[in-house]
Amino acid sequence: MKKVIISSFAFLLTSCATQPKDTVNSIGYVYIYSTTSVAIARDRADKLCGSKAYFLDQEYENQKLMQMYHPINNPSIQFNCNLEQAAYSGSTEAKEIKMKTIEAAYKEYYKAQYQLKEVRRKNADPNKYESYTETDPDGAIRSYSFHDNKSCETIVTTDGKAETKCD
Incomplete structure (x- = not known):
């Protein structure tokens, strides 16, 4: 017990x-x-x-x-x-x-x-060529240019490929 x-x-x-x-x-x-x-x-x-x-x-x-x-x-x-x-x-x-x-x-x-x-x-002044460049967070570089009421954008990626687009 x-x-x-x-x-x-x-x-x-x-x-x-x-x-x-x-x-x-x-x-x-x-x-x-x-x-x-x-x-x-x-x-x-x-x-x-x-x-x-x-x-x-x-x-x-x-x-x-x-x-x-x-x-x-x-x-x-x-x-x-x-x-x-x-x-x-x-x-x-x-x-x-x-x-x-x-x-x-x-x-x-x-x-x-x-x-x-x-x-x-x-x-942008239509009689002058103007441009600026930016870097994206992923490292790509973008460049914008303006001349004569037209604009172009160039993108260069981190692996070196480049592409340009214009209006």
Whole structure:
């Protein structure tokens, strides 16, 4: 009887062992230990980040795969507070947001570039030859020239190919 009471008390103590607290480290990684639900973990991570936490789905899949072969006592669900770091660490959501932001920036860049070209073309003196050159973020060089109400655009790409278009 004594062995049963002692063994059940020992079992009770080990089953009530506390899990580590949910934590945020200095570089923005959030570790949620208190649940196995990704939706609940996301809510807790958002609160710990103070705004948006990005789910590291590749880390989660790797951890589930490792769990099959080497059981972990306190598995965590990982998030990151920083968009750039989360995209680098394998968050599909963060990568998509980052790519949309980059695409929007390029669209704005090319729109502004076109508007600048049109303003310069309209303001060019028809009796003089005027030109200017720009370098794109990818390293391509664009040269615009205006003379006698005509304009030409020359693009030299990073691999050395050149193309000229005139009105």
